[in-house]
Amino acid sequence: MNTINEKFHNLKDVKSASEAELESALQELTSNITGLDEKSIAGMQARLDAKIKPLRSLGVLEDIAQQIAGVQGTAQPKITGKAVLLMAGDHGVVAEGVSAAPQEVTAELFYAYMNKNGGVNIIARSGGGDVIATDIGIAGPLNPPELMASRVKNGTDNMAKGPAMSRKEALQALFTGAKVARDAINSGINLLATGEVGIGNTTPSSALISVFTGCSIEEVTGRGTGIKDDALIHKQEVIKKAIQINNIDIKDPVGTLAKIGGLEIAALVGAILEAAYKKVPIILDGIISTAAALTAAQIAPVATKYMISSHSSEEKGCRIGLQQLGLEPRIAFNMRLGEGTGAALMFPTIDTALRVADEMATYEAAGVTTGDY
Ligand SMILES: Cc1cc2ncn([C@H]3O[C@H](COP(=O)(O)O)[C@@H](O)[C@H]3O)c2cc1C
Numbered sequence: 001m002n003t004i005n006e007k008f009h010n011l012k013d014v015k016s017a018s019e020a021e022l023e024s025a026l027q028e029l030t031s032n033i034t035g036l037d038e039k040s041i042a043g044m045q046a047r048l049d050a051k052i053k054p055l056r057s058l059g060v061l062e063d064i065a066q067q068i069a070g071v072q073g074t075a076q077p078k079i080t081g082k083a084v085l086l087m088a089g090d091h092g093v094v095a096e097g098v099s100a101a102p103q104e105v106t107a108e109l110f111y112a113y114m115n116k117n118g119g120v121n122i123i124a125r126s127g128g129g130d131v132i133a134t135d136i137g138i139a140g141p142l143n144p145p146e147l148m149a150s151r152v153k154n155g156t157d158n159m160a161k162g163p164a165m166s167r168k169e170a171l172q173a174l175f176t177g178a179k180v181a182r183d184a185i186n187s188g189i190n191l192l193a194t195g196e197v198g199i200g201n202t203t204p205s206s207a208l209i210s211v212f213t214g215c216s217i218e219e220v221t222g223r224g225t226g227i228k229d230d231a232l233i234h235k236q237e238v239i240k241k242a243i244q245i246n247n248i249d250i251k252d253p254v255g256t257l258a259k260i261g262g263l264e265i266a267a268l269v270g271a272i273l274e275a276a277y278k279k280v281p282i283i284l285d286g287i288i289s290t291a292a293a294l295t296a297a298q299i300a301p302v303a304t305k306y307m308i309s310s311h312s313s314e315e316k317g318c319r320i321g322l323q324q325l326g327l328e329p330r331i332a333f334n335m336r337l338g339e340g341t342g343a344a345l346m347f348p349t350i351d352t353a354l355r356v357a358d359e360m361a362t363y364e365a366a367g368v369t370t371g372d373y
Pocket residue numbers: 098099100101105109196197198199200201202203223224225226337338339
């Protein structure tokens with residue numbers, strides 16, 4: 001497929017493109033996202049119905065197999081590679097005291113992901129997947145400087161005082177994320193998962209979820225890294241202020257993302273849209289990924305069909321956001337780490353769903369008598 005968007009394969013182009021060029025590339029990208037292939041979904045259902053089990057008795061495993069068939073456009077889908085796309089970015093709003101962790105932790109954790117021993121690396125590895133970590137907008141310098149090659153800005157501005165980003169910066173971050181997803185897909189990975197790191201990022205995520213679901217700040221805002229009662233009330237006040245002073249127009253999702261979002265959240269929006277455009281399923285993680293998914297769905301509602309939910313998260317806005325997307329959490333492990341840890345836990349389950357379709361015996365082959373079920 002040769003669209004205007006392909007021009008932005010090269011990161012240098014993303015950085016030098018004008019705002020108008022980025023806007024038209026987004027138009028082009030989103031208008032080329034199409035729905036799932038119904039024939040392949042029906043073909044997978046027929047394969048599963050022939051297996052030695054009562055009809056639909058493998059529940060969600062069958063839903064997942066059917067969804068992946070529809071995404072790939074074949075009743076015999078295969079997973080050739082899996083990766084968590086971990087986007088890193090800092091947040092000016094941490095100056096308001098919304099997190100229990102200091103800002104420098106974002107950069108410190110980034111090195112752990114590069115050294116392959118962060119939480120998400122272990123869980124992804126257990127499920128046979130990789131982690132691709134990208135600095136979209138960490139505040140401080142990284143060493144070696146090449147690690148900062150994809151950085152759009154040194155952290156967002158404080159959204160409680162003005163917009164977190166300019167519209168152009170949000171679009172640059174979005175297309176940088178899209179490029180990360182495209183490169184991964186072109187290298188043979190065809191199951192993606194969203195992940196992130198960014199001290200303070202449950203604050204913009206809660207803001208986006210409140211705005212896009214219409215739920216109150218109190219309903220969607222939790223303790224993030226683990227702030228105490230007083231700090232939680234303060235965090236909710238900060239979010240209210242950010243929404244008020246930024247004149248949010250939800251009919252303009254990119255503008256909303258720029259004003260009260262984050263660089264890594266914007267990159268995840270781009271990764272989700274690119275996955276849908278390239279017909280690759282993408283697993284959502286916790287509250288930050290869900291905020292990105294809601295934003296992507298505002299930009300291109302059909303992208304929702306490419307999303308696979310993972311865990312419910314202890315951060316309460318996650319479940320509310322998933323519900324708005326028409327998704328149900330699949331894992332309830334009381335997790336609240338982020339990074340893509342919950343999403344990566346779905347890797348083995350998704351492999352299993354396709355393995356059932358490929359390897360489980362049929363009634364005919366096993367010589368099992370069918371009943372009225
Ligand atoms: C050591 C550590 C590892 C993490 N890994 C992910 N997060 C998670 O916590 C942060 C969001 O929470 P808040 O909005 O309260 O700052 C993000 O970095 C998220 O990825 C972590 C947080 C910490 C402290």
